[in-house]
Amino acid sequence: MSDSRKGFLLGFLGVALFALTAPVTKLATITPGFAGLPPVFISFGRAAAAGFLALAYLLVIRAALPSRPQALRLILAGAGVVIGFPLFLGLAVQHVESVHAAVISGALPLGTAALTALWMRERAGPAFWVLAVLGFLLVVLYAWLTGEGGFVLADGLLLLAVASASCGYVLGARLSREMPPEHVISWILVLYLPLTIPVAALTWPQGPVAPVAWIGFGYLAVVSMWLGFFAWYRGLKLGGALRVSQTQLAQPFLSMLAAVPLLGERITPLSLLFAAAIVATIALSRRAR
Numbered sequence: 001m002s003d004s005r006k007g008f009l010l011g012f013l014g015v016a017l018f019a020l021t022a023p024v025t026k027l028a029t030i031t032p033g034f035a036g037l038p039p040v041f042i043s044f045g046r047a048a049a050a051g052f053l054a055l056a057y058l059l060v061i062r063a064a065l066p067s068r069p070q071a072l073r074l075i076l077a078g079a080g081v082v083i084g085f086p087l088f089l090g091l092a093v094q095h096v097e098s099v100h101a102a103v104i105s106g107a108l109p110l111g112t113a114a115l116t117a118l119w120m121r122e123r124a125g126p127a128f129w130v131l132a133v134l135g136f137l138l139v140v141l142y143a144w145l146t147g148e149g150g151f152v153l154a155d156g157l158l159l160l161a162v163a164s165a166s167c168g169y170v171l172g173a174r175l176s177r178e179m180p181p182e183h184v185i186s187w188i189l190v191l192y193l194p195l196t197i198p199v200a201a202l203t204w205p206q207g208p209v210a211p212v213a214w215i216g217f218g219y220l221a222v223v224s225m226w227l228g229f230f231a232w233y234r235g236l237k238l239g240g241a242l243r244v245s246q247t248q249l250a251q252p253f254l255s256m257l258a259a260v261p262l263l264g265e266r267i268t269p270l271s272l273l274f275a276a277a278i279v280a281t282i283a284l285s286r287r288a289r
Helices: 003-018 021-028 039-061 068-092 098-119 126-146 153-175 181-191 193-202 211-239 241-263 269-288
Strands: none
Touching: 003 211, 003 241, 021 039, 021 068, 021 098, 021 211, 021 241, 039 068, 039 181, 039 193, 039 211, 068 153, 068 181, 068 211, 098 126, 098 153, 098 241, 098 269, 126 153, 126 269, 153 181, 153 211, 153 241, 181 193, 181 211, 211 241, 241 269
């Protein structure tokens, strides 16, 4: 099997694992009438738990220490995937359904591809940028139409989550050219332990928490925050970040489908229409490079 095909398949596996992040975050988060976990604790706690697993993994395999320049870039990547994305997403899903969040996250493939073109110097022609802007405008229009009389704070938080993830994905993809992709996310998590441990301790839930919230937290820590990146970063390395980032096409649909049994949410025709339109712009952008 060619590296390109392996990269595509690993990328899709990573997307399938990440697709559960929005509905599972909603499932684990405290909301009126549900004894869930505080969003700040979920964000930092899952990174701390994953950081301990990553540390054990790196010690067992005797991984080489990153250089100082690499450590700096690892910290920058972590600002996006360890802090920014989980925190903004967790705050947003307190106020909107995960189906709504899934459609807004449809801008993620475009953001990742655009930053790949800029930072990794992979070619992108004028048509690509036109379609990138069109996809972003569709996201903005959807947020306007489904908000209470316009945009809501959650939409801004979701767009910040998308921007954070895009930056973290591309920086991680660049580092995966210099070290094993599994080491990239593991060192990111370990380097952030001095921050994630104390914040998680300070925001530890004070009251009772529903067991299902802890189960969701476990998935977010082990899979969304750590193991999913094993497949994702290796896929970006083998198949090329610009091409493999397009596997995120499926993420909004997979997130929507997961939200129905997990949360009892309903997929509205408008959500489905906009998700399909966003996916169409991304598919066309791939051909436009």
